[in-house]
Amino acid sequence: MLKSGISIREAREAVKPGMLARAILIVSLAMTAIAAHAADPHVLILREDGPIARQTADFLLADLARQGGVGRSARQFDIAEQESASAAMRGLRAGDDAIVVAIGPRALRPASLVAAGRPIVATLVSLAALEDFGPGVERIRAIVLDQPVPRLLNLVQAALPAARRLGVLAGPSSMMPLRALVRHAQDRGLTVSADVMTASTEVVAALERLVPRMDLLLALPDPLVHNRNTVQPLLLTTYRAGIPVVTYSESYLQAGAAVALFSTPKQIALQTAEAIQQHPEKGMPPTIQTPRYFTVGVNTAVARSLGLSLPPVSELQERLSSLE
Known part of the structure; x- marks a missing residue:
């Protein structure tokens, strides 16, 4: 009997070719796992x-x-x-x-x-x-x-197919996505009208210039345009004009935007x-x-007040997912 507690015969059995190969494999896998860790x-x-x-x-x-x-x-x-x-x-x-x-x-x-x-x-x-x-x-x-521009336009066309004229308030930080939006919108037969702001205090005046040229306002992330001081006047001005806002955040949606596309924490x-x-x-x-996973939101109360008949959220989510 060996000191390890197995007999000589058992030890010989343990080193038979098949068992030896299995033992080597086990040790190899263990060492690989250790190395990976x-x-x-x-x-x-x-x-x-x-x-x-x-x-x-x-x-x-x-x-x-x-x-x-x-x-x-x-x-x-x-x-x-x-x-x-x-x-x-x-x-x-x-x-x-x-x-x-x-x-x-x-x-x-x-x-x-x-x-x-x-x-x-x-x-x-x-x-x-x-x-x-x-x-x-x-x-x-x-x-x-920032959501990809094609996904934003997919949402616009799925939720508000009659809207052909998109309005955008732009600032220094949103010029690049604005250019991408114009390019992709043209490919879909949509027009984009933009008003470039240099100060947050210009939001109402800029909106009033845009209202005659847009069917909806598409909010692009820009701290100069969309911040705690501009959200309420922006939403109030567009609501009075009967213009729905499509936004990029859940909090913006809850504040009074009609539709949102965002990614949760x-x-x-x-x-x-x-x-x-x-x-x-x-x-x-x-x-x-850009975000791989995303969520569509609808403010049903605002949509109803604007006389909009929007598809269910589940339908919009499924539609956008199928277009990815």
Whole structure:
């Protein structure tokens, strides 16, 4: 009897060709798993201190935990805890991989400082916020809130097929998406009339100039045009003129827009988790990703007041999904 507790005969049986191959396979798989775990990067999440950012971070941590791998080492910090996040980064062993996640535009700069040259994945940010970031933006892989223009137009044509004239209030941050909108709209036989603003106080005057030339107002993300000071006068002016507003956020919809196309914190978090799982050695995601997952919303009370007969939300959602 061997000291290990098995007999010599049993030991000989254990090294028969078939059993030996199985043993080698088991050891190989175990070593592969260990190596994979060792290669998983550390994830440091730096987020804004707001309910949407906190919710997105919580969903992201849950998604990473379900996926395993990088989820085992993910940590979350508020931007006020930047020094703690930097200390956590300095505490990593030499050669350890790490990814810094910035949630919200105000987290971009702190995340860049914490990352110290390591990869950054930004989420819950707009294209405008990335443009404003300046030097270093090329190191950031972002999942932006801006919906793709073809998807926006699909919604317009599915929800309001009689609307042929689209109105847009534009500011410095929305000129690029406006140009894309004009190009795609022309391909569909739609016209776009735009009024370019230089100050938030111009919103009512700009709308009054647009009203005779539009069947609906399409809101494009731009902090100069759409902010807490302009939303109510904008919605009131368009409502009085009988013009529905198609917007990009759930809060805007609740405030009085007729139709909205947006991505929820849960949807943004899921796409962010999928991007993080693309470890740098496996190829990081494209520099800019538009939302993969999206939600259609309808304000039935506003639509009814405007005399609009809109398809059910489920029908609109299914229609847009089929066109992706």
